[in-house]
Amino acid sequence: MAPPSPTSLYNQHRSRRKLEKKAKLYKEMKRRDYIPKEGEEELVDFDRKWVDRDAKGEVSSSDSEVDDGGEMVDYEDEYGRLRRGTKADAERMERRKLNKVLGQEELDRISARPAQPEKVIYGDTVQTLAFNPDEEIHEKMEALAGKRDRSMTPPEQRHYEADKEFRIRGVGFYNFSKDEEGRKREMEALEAERKETERLRKERDEKKDKRKKELEERRKAISEKRAKKQAESFLDNLGADLG
Template sequence: MTPSTSLYGFPKPQKVPKEISSSNTLAFTSTLTPLISTAQKTSSGRPRPSKNRPNIFKTQKKTSNERNVQDVQNGSRYISNENKNVKRQKIEAVDEAILHRSKRKLEAKAKIYAQMKRGEIPENVETLVDFDQKWAEHQDAGSDSDLGAMSDDGQESLIEYEDEFGRARKGTRAEIEKIERQRKVALLSTEELGRMSARPAVPSKINYGDTVQSMAFSLDEPVAAKMEELAAKRDRSLTPPEMRHYEADKEVRTKGVGFYQFSKDEAVREEEMKALEKERLETQKRRKEREDKKKQRLIEIEERRKAIQEKRAIKQADSFLNNLDNELNALEPSK
């Protein structure tokens, strides 16, 4: 098979060049021209920023005229904003109660700040920051730096002390001295605030409610002397208490057989009590006599019993001897 023939032996057809029409040429030209123009304009690199972009770090200082112009512009803008706000407030009304409450809270805060500036805060107010303590710690920081450091071997002696709450604690000598200094500084600062304050401090000991105050007022010396003289002349004998007795008619219950109703008259009551006491003594006397008679009778009975036993024993012994004698006599003739 030759190159000029095909697989089946047929000759290959010869290639005939195609004729390009004018319409196809114009269409190709119109399509290629915009592609070439766009390819020249675009680039594959990153776009660079413009050199005319303003830099905030390279702004020049404004002159006085420029500042005046800027102030006028800002003022006109502020006035326009105020007008807008006024219109907005007219549209959206605010509750008067909320405004009044906010105003009162701000006034209370302003008073507290003014008192803090003047140093008129009482001691019982729980503020978030203790300025006196901070000042004392700042003063003691420099002087206690060498005292608070431990020795090289770390074996500093511990001393037992009592804190402000009465509890037993242990600490070094430097710590104890620091605590004592803090107490003194706090006491001095409190006294200084009390002297410098325009408003007097709140008393710490105030009695509220029904409280008996024996030393609420002080008497003058002559009045006190007269009262002592009258107290010395008065009768110091003990006043007898009021006689109060049991009243059976005020208690609703069934009384026992041995219940006795005393009279409400004191004289009659005394006589009744004496009669009862006499009857009691007589009863005890008769009871004792009866018990003595009973004991004496028991003794007599015991003596009679012993005598009867002795007689019985003698009688039994005599009968035994008689029987023995009879038996012996009966055995003798048989022998």
């Protein structure tokens, strides 16, 4: 008889692994330890199966958990809610919570997220070492402080550079020189021009006010002469009527 081929041995080994996996899954479902995935439903209704077997008298002590399954107890579910059920339900819930905790610990262990530091100070704490440093550190700090330049450092002279912007500028725009001396002369010239413009504007306003005052005085004199003439004419007419 020829020995089995490697392919046949591999298929047998794979079939055995699948059967062992199915048997383990079936036992978990039977003990209610199996938690279906999201959207997945249990293919075997063990409650209905237990009722049918109980009606036929086929329920064994291992299936029904006769020892403590019928005793009613209060227990807390995985969401902290108080429930009442059989002792078997309470044990299943404890196993489920334990599996959930173990699964979370395993996820935290294999996660790439760094662990939270253990030596963290919470609350108000006075760190005395910050006020009483070592003598050597204190001397080094004093040496560094002595080397520091305490003189005032003037800020760097930076001015607006119009040639670096592409936009339409107004009529009064003036592009100053980048040289400090040239820029100073240009600003002095603009300042002198501004003062001259203000002087001429002031003289023009003074002349305008003077002209306006002269016109007011002339208008007033004409009004007085007209009133005087009208009064004399009235008196002459009145004398002629009376005479």
